[in-house]
Every structure is written in structure tokens, then in C-alpha cells.
Amino acid sequence: xxxxxxxxxxxxxxxxxxxxxxxxxxxxxxxxxxxxxxxxxxxxxxxxxxxxxxxxxxxxxxxxxxxxxxxxxxxxxxxxxxxxxxxxxxxxxxxxxxxxxxxxxxxxxxxxxxxxxxxxxxxxxxxxxxxxxxxxxxxxxxxxxxxxxxxxxxxxxxxxx
Amino acid sequence: xxxxxxxxxxxxxxxxxxxxxxxxxxxxxxxxxxxxxxxxxxxxxxxxxxxxxxxxxxxxxxxxxxxxxxxxxxxxxxxxxxxxxxxxxxxxxxxxxxxxxxxxxxxxxxxxxxxxxxxxxxxxxxxxxxxxxxxxxxxxxxxxxxxxxxxxxxxxxxxxxxxxxxxxxxxxxxxxxxxxxxxxxxxxxxxxxxxxxxxxxxxxxxxxxxxxxxxxxxxxxxxxxxxxxxxxxxxxxxxxxxxxxxxxxxxxxxxxxxxxxxxxxxxxxxxxxxxxxxxxxxxxxxxxxxxxxxxxxxxxxxxxxxxxxx
Numbered sequence: 001x002x003x004x005x006x007x008x009x010x011x012x013x014x015x016x017x018x019x020x021x022x023x024x025x026x027x028x029x030x031x032x033x034x035x036x037x038x039x040x041x042x043x044x045x046x047x048x049x050x051x052x053x054x055x056x057x058x059x060x061x062x063x064x065x066x067x068x069x070x071x072x073x074x075x076x077x078x079x080x081x082x083x084x085x086x087x088x089x090x091x092x093x094x095x096x097x098x099x100x101x102x103x104x105x106x107x108x109x110x111x112x113x114x115x116x117x118x119x120x121x122x123x124x125x126x127x128x129x130x131x132x133x134x135x136x137x138x139x140x141x142x143x144x145x146x147x148x149x150x151x152x153x154x155x156x157x158x159x160x161x
Numbered sequence: 162x163x164x165x166x167x168x169x170x171x172x173x174x175x176x177x178x179x180x181x182x183x184x185x186x187x188x189x190x191x192x193x194x195x196x197x198x199x200x201x202x203x204x205x206x207x208x209x210x211x212x213x214x215x216x217x218x219x220x221x222x223x224x225x226x227x228x229x230x231x232x233x234x235x236x237x238x239x240x241x242x243x244x245x246x247x248x249x250x251x252x253x254x255x256x257x258x259x260x261x262x263x264x265x266x267x268x269x270x271x272x273x274x275x276x277x278x279x280x281x282x283x284x285x286x287x288x289x290x291x292x293x294x295x296x297x298x299x300x301x302x303x304x305x306x307x308x309x310x311x312x313x314x315x316x317x318x319x320x321x322x323x324x325x326x327x328x329x330x331x332x333x334x335x336x337x338x339x340x341x342x343x344x345x346x347x348x349x350x351x352x353x354x355x356x357x358x359x360x361x362x363x364x365x366x367x368x369x370x371x372x373x374x375x376x377x378x379x380x381x382x383x384x385x386x387x388x389x390x391x392x393x394x395x396x397x398x399x400x401x402x403x404x405x406x407x408x409x410x411x412x413x414x415x416x417x418x419x420x421x422x423x424x425x426x427x428x429x430x431x432x433x434x435x436x437x438x439x440x441x442x443x444x445x446x447x448x449x450x451x452x453x454x455x456x457x458x459x460x461x462x463x464x465x466x467x468x469x470x471x
Contacts, residue, residue, distance in 0.1 A: 114291050116272035121249050124276060142272025144293055144358040 009044040015063040017085040017092075018075065023048050025079055026058035028156055032074045033067075041065055054081060074107050076100035078156055080133065104128045104138065108147065108155045115143035164469035167278040168286040168462070171296040171336045172362065179339060183304050185461035185471040186454070193228075193457055200230030201464045201471070208261040209235030210253065210277075211288070212244065212268040217430060217452070218288050218298070222265050225459035231467075234261060254280045263467060266290075284466050292326045292395050298429050299332035301458045303340070305451040306385055309425050313337075316384040319346040321376055321409060322435060324355040326395035329429035331359050333387055338366035345370040346379045350408045352401065353391070376409060380419045386411070388428045390435050413439040420445065427451050 021029055026045050035041065042063040051057035067075075067084060075082050076098040086094040106125035110117050117126040117140070128138040128147070136149040147155075162178060174182075192198045207226040211219050214237055226233050234257075236242050244253060250273065257264050258281040266277050267288040274287030274294070289295045306313050318337060324330045324347055334355060337345060345368055347355050354372055363370050373379055380386070388411060396402040411426065428436060428448040440446050464471045 112271060114270050116250075116268070116270040116276045116290075119250065119270050119273075121247070122251055122276075123249070124251070139358065140272070142275055143291070144271065144356075146358050146361070 011090055012061050012063045012087055013090055014088050016066055018060045019083045020081045021058040021079040023056035023058055026060050028078050029060055072098050073101055102130055108152055110140045112143045112145040117142050163465035165284050167284050168296050169275050170294045171299040171332050176339045183307055186458045188471050189457040189460045198228050202229040202231035205231040205467055206261040207231045207233050208257040208264040209233055210266045211237040212239055214238045215267055221455040222459055225456055229460055251280055258283055289328055292328050295328040295332045298329045299336035301455045302333050303336050304458050305454050314341040315343050317344045317382050318342050318385045319348050319383045320387045321348040322389040323353045323391045324349045325353045326392040327389040330389045338368055347372045348376050350405050352405050383424055386426045388435055390433045412437045416445050
């Protein structure tokens with residue numbers, strides 16, 4: 001984390017700091033994690049601050065909460081540059097880069113309305129394979145539909161998760 | 162290499178797999194001619210799960226299974242089965258999995274066959290999933306070319322019609338990537354061009370292809386013309402259908418004037434008005450022969466999957 005960030009928000013005692021989120025996407029990260037603000041976590045959100053790596057970036061700090069493995073995958077979808085810092089007793093004890101897996105299950109909704117993964121009443125999760133990272137392109141393993149980065153963000157923003 | 166395999170997409174199969182299948186189909190073809198078909202599937206039960214109505218594909222699978230001595234069970238259309246009562250697709254497949262040795266499935270949703278294969282322990286054959294795949298049709302199509310020309314490589318192919326919504330067209334185009342066509346023309350109105358995921362596979366396979374709008378421009382180059390009808394039932398917007406219906410028609414006079422005398426026309430059938438009926442009795446028409454080859458090809462496929470050999 002850059003020094004000047006310390007001026008904005010104080011350090012957390014125990015929890016997670018998601019750093020290097022592409023500028024403007026911190027709210028989507030919270031949404032992906034299912035955090036509405038009503039859970040009672042102390043959360044700090046920093047948006048559009050300077051970053052040596054990215055130019056500008058967002059940061060999310062959540063006190064008292066850690067990430068499940070599948071949540072790393074979810075974050076990788078919209079914030080592939082993110083680093084996840086695990087904080088215990090005011091110290092970063094673990095630092096991980098998020099990695100998008102080859103197969104992404106159950107996170108995004110297939111845009112094709114006649115894809116079997118969207119058939120009402122079926123016990124089925126969507127399943128996408130990664131075609132490319134930059135730009136992000138995924139392909140539905142059921143119907144073959146190709147989704148671009150924009151569609152993925154849209155799917156997340158519109159809450160169809 | 163074939164025993165217990167699922168048949169979901171034509172891309173699941175290599176050139177060697179397909180050539181092995183064609184050899185097996187040749188063998189069955191001879192058995193049929195000499196009326197000496199061995200009952201290779203005696204005691205086997207084959208499920209025909211046609212959630213979407215079908216005549217030709219269902220009947221040809223049924224005949225193929227029965228000719229080899231298997232029993233068939235199943236349905237066509239969702240009325241009259243528990244799906245009409247609200248049963249999930251997954252539960253229907255589980256039931257068929259328990260009752261039979263192989264499930265042949267057709268459904269209007271893309272990906273339904275893959276989903277069925279994930280659920281069922283017995284092999285699943287995709288007999289058409291929405292607008293996506295129809296792998297056994299593509300096998301029949303290539304087998305027809307093989308029998309007509311003796312080879313599949315080195316020919317100039319044209320695929321004409323609804324390349325966006327026709328699963329037969331998509332599967333045929335994808336199937337060609339397993340061989341080395343000289344060139345492939347994708348002939349359609351702009352609105353009905355092949356889907357991006359299909360063209361992506363063509364590019365990856367290094368197939369030389371071109372998208373054109375008029376058959377007249379390219380017909381003189383073609384060795385094989387694959388025609389599909391416009392898939393009215395898959396258009397999300399009926400107005401879009403109105404814009405493109407009847408936008409192409411293969412006539413005998415065009416063929417006689419411009420086509421190579423050896424050109425062969427394939428069509429997965431049913432045809433509506435995209436091929437003039439006068440073409441049916443001409444030297445160009447190969448689609449009834451193609452339909453006939455559906456039986457030995459599907460017999461070979463069932464025998465290879467359930468027994469591993471013919």
C-alpha cells in the first residue's frame with residue numbers, strides 16, 4: 001500500500017484489505033462479496049487514489065471478515081489486478097494476488113436466454129471457461145456463448161448473480 | 162476408443178475417430194444390403210428423449226437401434242410426460258439413466274445434452290440442443306461426402322442459409338475443421354451469419370473461409386453445397402424472420418447454368434422452399450441419399466458406443 005493512503009483511513013486490527021482494485025470498481029467488489037453494509041462490519045472504502053502500479057486505484061478494507069477461496073475467484077473477474085492482504089493484529093500476515101481459474105462456476109449468468117444454465121427449476125450452475133485474460137473473454141461451457149469484459153461487469157452491476 | 166463415449170459436440174471427435182466411424186458405417190451398409198444385420202445390441206435398451214418434437218432424427222435412431230436388436234423407450238414432445246407436470250429435466254434424465262443403457266436427447270435449450278451427460282452414468286448422444294449442436298447429423302453429412310467423392314479433403318464447400326440459428330449448419334461447419342477443405346464459403350444474408358464462437362473455431366483450425374451474401378457469386382467454384390432452411394422457430398423476433406424468409410432459393414436453372422456438373426447438394430431436411438422441387442430429380446441432389454445414410458451411420462455409432470466395435 002502507498003504511504004498517502006494511510007492518511008485517509010486508519011489501519012485495521014483484523015480482517016482483509018483488498019488493494020489495487022481498478023479505479024471505480026470498489027463498489028462492485030463489495031457487491032460481489034454480498035456486503036450491503038447492514039452486516040455491521042466496519043468497512044473503509046477508498047476510491048480513485050493514486051497508485052504507482054495502476055495510475056489510480058480503489059481499496060476496500062473490511063474489519064472482522066476474511067475471504068473464502070471462491071471469493072478470490074469472484075474478485076478476479078472484476079478486479080484482476082487486486083491483491084488481498086490478510087491482517088491480524090495490525091500486521092499483514094498474508095498477501096495474495098487474485099487468480100482467475102480456468103473454469104468459473106456459478107458466478108455470472110449466461111447472456112443466452114435459451115442456455116440450459118438458465119432453465120428455471122434446474123439444479124444447475126453456470127460454467128464458463130476462460131478464453132483470454134486481457135481483455136477478459138469467457139465462453140459458456142453449456143451453450144458456447146462468448147462473453148466480453150463489459151457483459152461480465154454488467155451482469156455483476158445488474159445484480160443477476 | 163468409442164466405447165461408452167458421450168456424443169455432445171462434433172468437436173469432441175478427432176479425424177481418426179470419425180474415419181473409424183465411417184469404416185464401421187461402411188460395414189453396416191453392406192450388412193443392410195445383404196439383409197444380414199447381426200443383432201449386436203440384443204438385450205440393450207435405448208432411450209429416445211425428444212423434449213423437442215422430431216420426426217426424422219427420432220425415427221432414424223429408432224430404426225437404427227431396433228435393426229441391431231435393441232429395445233427403445235421414450236417420448237417425443239413434452240406433453241404427456243412428467244415435464245408437463247413440472248418435473249425438472251435433470252429428474253427426467255435420472256429416470257432414463259436408471260431404465261436404459263444409452264440416452265439420446267433432443268432439447269430446445271443449448272447445452273441440454275452436456276448437462277444430461279453430467280447427470281447420467283450411461284452414455285448420452287446429443288440429437289440436437291437448441292441452435293447449438295447436432296453432431297450425429299454432421300457425422301452423416303461428412304460420411305455422405307466421403308461416399309460421394311471418396312474423400313473429404315481438398316473440396317470447395319458452400320454452406321447456404323440460416324447459419325446463425327441452424328444447429329445442423331453449425332455442426333457441419335465445425336466438422337469440416339477436422340479435415341482439410343480447400344475452401345469454405347459461408348453464404349447467408351448478413352442477419353443470419355455464423356455465430357462468433359463457430360467462426361472462432363474455423364480461425365483456430367486455419368480453415369480458409371469467406372462470408373458472402375450471394376450464391377450466384379460462388380456457385381461455379383463449389384463441389385459441395387450444404388443448404389439449410391431458415392429456422393423460423395428460433396427467431397426471437399418474428400419481424401426479423403419476415404425480413405429474411407425466402408432470401409435465397411436454389412433453382413435448377415441456376416445449377417445448370419453456373420454449377421460444376423459434379424456439384425452435390427446436401428440438406429439435413431426437412432426442406433421448405435429453399436430448394437426448388439425440380440432439383441430433387443437432378444444429378445445435383447444428394448440429400449435423399451444423405452438421409453438414407455443416416456441409418457447405417459447411426460447404427461454404427463450405437464454399436465461402437467455400446468459394444469466398442471461393429
